[in-house]
Amino acid sequence: MPVEEFVAGWISGALGLVLGHPFDTVKVRLQTQTTYRGIVDCMVKIYRHESLLGFFKGMSFPIASIAVVNSVLFGVYSNTLLVLTATSHQERRAQPPSYTHIFLAGCTGGFLQAYCLAPFDLIKVRLQNQTEPMAQPGSPQPQYRGPVHCAASIFREEGYRGLFRGAWALMLRDTPTMGIYFITYEGLCRQYTPEGQNPSSATVLVAGGFAGIASWVAATPLDVIKSRMQMDGLRRRVYQGVLDCMVSSVRQEGLGVFFRGVTINSARAFPVNAVTFLSYEYLLRWWG
Numbered sequence: 001m002p003v004e005e006f007v008a009g010w011i012s013g014a015l016g017l018v019l020g021h022p023f024d025t026v027k028v029r030l031q032t033q034t035t036y037r038g039i040v041d042c043m044v045k046i047y048r049h050e051s052l053l054g055f056f057k058g059m060s061f062p063i064a065s066i067a068v069v070n071s072v073l074f075g076v077y078s079n080t081l082l083v084l085t086a087t088s089h090q091e092r093r094a095q096p097p098s099y100t101h102i103f104l105a106g107c108t109g110g111f112l113q114a115y116c117l118a119p120f121d122l123i124k125v126r127l128q129n130q131t132e133p134m135a136q137p138g139s140p141q142p143q144y145r146g147p148v149h150c151a152a153s154i155f156r157e158e159g160y161r162g163l164f165r166g167a168w169a170l171m172l173r174d175t176p177t178m179g180i181y182f183i184t185y186e187g188l189c190r191q192y193t194p195e196g197q198n199p200s201s202a203t204v205l206v207a208g209g210f211a212g213i214a215s216w217v218a219a220t221p222l223d224v225i226k227s228r229m230q231m232d233g234l235r236r237r238v239y240q241g242v243l244d245c246m247v248s249s250v251r252q253e254g255l256g257v258f259f260r261g262v263t264i265n266s267a268r269a270f271p272v273n274a275v276t277f278l279s280y281e282y283l284l285r286w287w288g
């Protein structure tokens with residue numbers, strides 16, 4: 001099994017993640033805190049009170065897990081295409097796979113990476129939702145002291161299955177939308193590249209960026225549900241399952257609830273996925 005795709009997926013995911021983390025911090029704060037008036041207000045306040053470093057809070061754990069998550073996504077995607085079309089990465093420019101095959105390979109990659117992502121994503125969301133100020137003598141301690149403590153507490157209180165809370169919603173979110181991700185990327189690359197040639201860097205950047213936006217717009221409704229399922233059970237269980245969570249969220253907040261954070265998510269998705277695809281393509285060409 002070609003391993004280059006796994007390694008390229010890992011490195012490119014890490015580069016994209018560092019670039020996108022400031023946007024992620026703004027997204028999470030807007031979704032969970034009511035003190036900010038909007039995106040710009042939030043950015044200005046973080047910069048004033050916490051300096052540039054404030055935008056990079058909580059990045060270490062995602063960095064550690066992206067190695068597994070993104071290498072599974074890109075590795076499974078590419079190797080599924082190899083099984084479906086019997087072409088390797090190098091041969092695919094000359095013999096482009098059909099969009100059906102690209103979609104199926106994307107869905108397979110999305111499904112399997114969601115399984116690896118679930119516990120890391122749960123911990124990230126739980127930590128991001130802690131609004132207590134950083135430890136000051138005498139102030140109340142946050143429930144979780146850090147990623148390891150968070151994982152250990154969930155495991156102690158709810159067992160192995162507790163670490164997979166919200167995993168179903170995550171799988172439902174990522175399986176079809178990773179198909180959309182790769183179809184958009186390939187479609188745009190083909191549109192702007194003469195037959196048989198490699199896409200230019202500008203094409204890869206733009207196609208990657210729009211692939212990120214298209215898949216995140218489609219993923220946002222289930223992203224909201226996923227985050228709610230992950231926060232459920234912290235004190236007592238509110239939702240019986242994914243469907244129940246959807247129904248009661250819409251009943252209480254209207255259909256608009258499905259598009260919470262879509263603007264900042266899209267603003268984040270463009271640079272993150274432009275860089276992810278550019279480095280992925282270049283690493284593979286370089287090793288090719």
Ligand SMILES: C[N+](C)(C)CCCC[C@H](N)C(=O)O
Binds near residue numbers: 174178
């Ligand atoms: C499928 N879904 C839309 C959820 C994600 C697609 C892009 C994944 C990328 N690592 C990022 O963080 O943007």
